[in-house]
Amino acid sequence: MFWYHELTRHSYLSVRQNPNYLSWEDQPSVYKHYPESFERFLLDMEDEEDRFLFYSAGLTAKKSYPEGEYYLRINPSAGALYPNELYVQIRDVKGKRNGIYHYDVAENALVLLHALEEEAGLEPYLGYRHAMKGYLFLVSAIYYRSSWKYKKRALRYCLLDAGHLLGSIEASALLKPHATQLCYNMDRGSLNAMFGFGHKEWFLSAASVAVPISHSDVVPVQFSLPYAEGSGSFEKSDVIEEAYEETKVVHSCRKEVRAPKFTYETGMLQQTIFQRRSQRGFTGEAITKGQFHYLMEVLAQPILSDCDETVSVYTVVNRVLDMPLGLYKEGAYVKYGDFSRQAGYLCLEQYSLAEKGALTFFLTSKGGNYQALYQKAGIIGHRLYIAAGYLGLGCSGIGAYYDDEVNAFLENEEMVLYALAIGK
Numbered sequence: 001m002f003w004y005h006e007l008t009r010h011s012y013l014s015v016r017q018n019p020n021y022l023s024w025e026d027q028p029s030v031y032k033h034y035p036e037s038f039e040r041f042l043l044d045m046e047d048e049e050d051r052f053l054f055y056s057a058g059l060t061a062k063k064s065y066p067e068g069e070y071y072l073r074i075n076p077s078a079g080a081l082y083p084n085e086l087y088v089q090i091r092d093v094k095g096k097r098n099g100i101y102h103y104d105v106a107e108n109a110l111v112l113l114h115a116l117e118e119e120a121g122l123e124p125y126l127g128y129r130h131a132m133k134g135y136l137f138l139v140s141a142i143y144y145r146s147s148w149k150y151k152k153r154a155l156r157y158c159l160l161d162a163g164h165l166l167g168s169i170e171a172s173a174l175l176k177p178h179a180t181q182l183c184y185n186m187d188r189g190s191l192n193a194m195f196g197f198g199h200k201e202w203f204l205s206a207a208s209v210a211v212p213i214s215h216s217d218v219v220p221v222q223f224s225l226p227y228a229e230g231s232g233s234f235e236k237s238d239v240i241e242e243a244y245e246e247t248k249v250v251h252s253c254r255k256e257v258r259a260p261k262f263t264y265e266t267g268m269l270q271q272t273i274f275q276r277r278s279q280r281g282f283t284g285e286a287i288t289k290g291q292f293h294y295l296m297e298v299l300a301q302p303i304l305s306d307c308d309e310t311v312s313v314y315t316v317v318n319r320v321l322d323m324p325l326g327l328y329k330e331g332a333y334v335k336y337g338d339f340s341r342q343a344g345y346l347c348l349e350q351y352s353l354a355e356k357g358a359l360t361f362f363l364t365s366k367g368g369n370y371q372a373l374y375q376k377a378g379i380i381g382h383r384l385y386i387a388a389g390y391l392g393l394g395c396s397g398i399g400a401y402y403d404d405e406v407n408a409f410l411e412n413e414e415m416v417l418y419a420l421a422i423g424k
């Protein structure tokens with residue numbers, strides 16, 4: 001097991017011995033803004049391409065509390081801390097200037113960081129030889145936004161949230177429709193340096209919603225951006241920085257070239273993406289067998305990726321009409337019984353989610369590329385959110401669980417990456 005994962009396991013004792021006290025005066029900002037000197041283009045919701053970007057990562061809801069207002073987004077995020085930033089290279093898209101942009105989510109604007117010359121681009125950093133027509137997204141993390149609350153476990157959340165953002169891009173691209181190809185075999189070191197990130201922000205992954213222009217070879221673009229503050233406050237975490245450095249380069253990757261097939265109707269999918277929220281608690285009502293099989297079908301779809309790691313999905317059936325209760329792995333029985341109470345306990349006693357939901361999922365892996373496998377868990381989680389929403393069901397990600405006790409329950413020794421619950 002990767003040392004970082006082992007070090008950041010929760011147990012019944014650890015969460016009681018090391019409670020997280022939040023220092024509110026150090027609360028980091030969740031928005032990054034480049035200086036006004038950078039040209040910016042507000043997204044126009046009447047424009048199809050701009051809508052594609054908005055449906056990948058935009059702000060969709062406002063919450064008002066006595067201490068202030070905050071906004072929720074297309075993508076879910078552990079603790080609504082939104083550690084990830086989104087950058088995109090746009091090439092040969094109607095109505096858009098070729099360039100590398102930052103998506104300023106608060107302004108709903110694309111900020112031009114670097115205008116592209118015909119023969120240069122980000123492609124070589126992502127392993128592409130030819131120029132790519134369309135969108136090449138880069139996902140980064142500003143880890144202190146998450147470690148402010150989750151301390152050294154925060155790298156897990158940065159990766160899961162990044163996976164959700166990749167999943168949001170994939171879902172938004174389905175509206176076009178266009179396939180999304182994940183890229184982990186990227187030159188993170190050079191990209192981090194060019195974007196002026198220092199050690200506070202770094203790239204985790206890329207996603208291509210683009211096609212190669214076969215006659216057009218491309219050279220690596222070179223530029224040097226000034227550092228732009230992304231969290232306000234900051235406190236260094238040696239553990240997180242070391243874990244990132246050690247996992248920066250991927251090894252022995254297996255490509256997944258099979259494209260997923262989804263049966264979503266475009267209008268309903270768009271509504272599902274726009275209205276997605278995390279359900280705060282379930283009623284304890286059962287779902288139907290048809291709904292269960294629909295979710296299993298979605299889970300069985302491959303994820304296009306240049307570094308595909310095996311992630312196992314365990315499902316605890318708490319209540320599905322006409323189905324025996326128990327633990328399943330990839331749709332097949334592991335053991336019979338009503339484990340709903342136990343599922344609730346394992347998720348740090350979040351009984352209203354993991355006991356009262358109809359299904360509780362646990363995702364595990366023993367893969368070698370930590371950044372790739374963890375983000376894959378986030379993508380799977382996002383596919384579950386979308387599929388559940390599409391069926392009129394609720395979903396919630398669950399990043400907090402007792403790692404070792406989940407292993408004992410599943411009777412496996414893999415790294416436990418993520419839990420989710422779906423229900424009514």
Ligand SMILES: Cc1cc2nc3c(=O)[nH]c(=O)nc-3n(C[C@H](O)[C@H](O)[C@H](O)COP(=O)(O)O)c2cc1C
Pocket residue numbers: 072073075076077078079080157160161164276277278279280350396397398399400
């Ligand atoms: C990786 C991850 C872990 C999460 N863990 C929990 C959790 O343990 N308990 C919980 O109630 N919600 C959890 N959530 C849900 C978030 O609190 C929620 O996404 C956030 O507040 C934003 O709200 P929204 O999803 O409705 O937009 C998690 C979400 C993600 C993406």
